Structure formats: structure tokens, C-alpha cells
Amino acid sequence: xxxxxxxxxxxxxxxxxxxxxxxxxxxxxxxxxxxxxxxxxxxxxxxxxxxxxxxxxxxxxxxxxxxxxxxxxxxxx
Numbered sequence: 204x205x206x207x208x209x210x211x212x213x214x215x216x217x218x219x220x221x222x223x224x225x226x227x228x229x230x231x232x233x234x235x236x237x238x239x240x241x242x243x244x245x246x247x248x249x250x251x252x253x254x255x256x257x258x259x260x261x262x263x264x265x266x267x268x269x270x271x272x273x274x275x276x277x278x279x280x
Contacts, residue, residue, distance in 0.1 A: 204254075204257045204258055204259075204262070205258070205262050205263075206232065206235055206236040206258060206263070207236050209221075209254065209257060209258055210232075210233075210236055218232065221250070221253050221254055224249075224252075224253035225246065225249040225250045225252075225253040226246075226249060227246060227249075235263070241264070242263050242264065244260070244264060244267055247260035247263040247264045247267075248260045250263060251263075
């Protein structure tokens with residue numbers, strides 16, 4: 204799930220809690236959602252953990268060389 208979808212599906216309290224749990228501010232998440240800012244790799248990982256995996260670091264930063272998941276290796280040709 205990406206940040207815009209998360210914002211659509213979750214209310215203000217869940218968004219604030221996500222920001223708090225990830226160690227950032229809600230305004231920063233809004234800026235990420237609008238494309239004004241890009242999260243660091245560290246913040247992307249913290250958001251993935253804080254969201255329980257709903258938001259993934261790979262979706263937030265597809266430009267980074269994330270390790271492949273075990274199930275991706277099995278599906279690779």
C-alpha cells in the first residue's frame with residue numbers, strides 16, 4: 204500500500220499514530236504523500252514497521268537496492 208492509499212483508508216488518529224510510531228511528524232507524511240518530499244531509507248523502514256507492513260519501504264523508495272525477498276527468488280525465472 205502506498206502513502207496516498209493509507210491516508211485514504213485511515214483516519215487522522217491512525218495517521219498521527221503512524222507518524223509518532225515512525226518518529227516523524229504528520230506534516231512530513233503529508234509532504235511525502237504529495238510528492239514534495241521523499242523519505243530516507245531509514246524512515247521508509249520505520250514506516251513499514253510502524254504500519255505493520257501495510258506501507259512497504261520498497262513502495263516508498265523503489266529507487267534503492269533493497270534485498271530480494273525469499274518468495275521473489277523462488278518466482279524469478
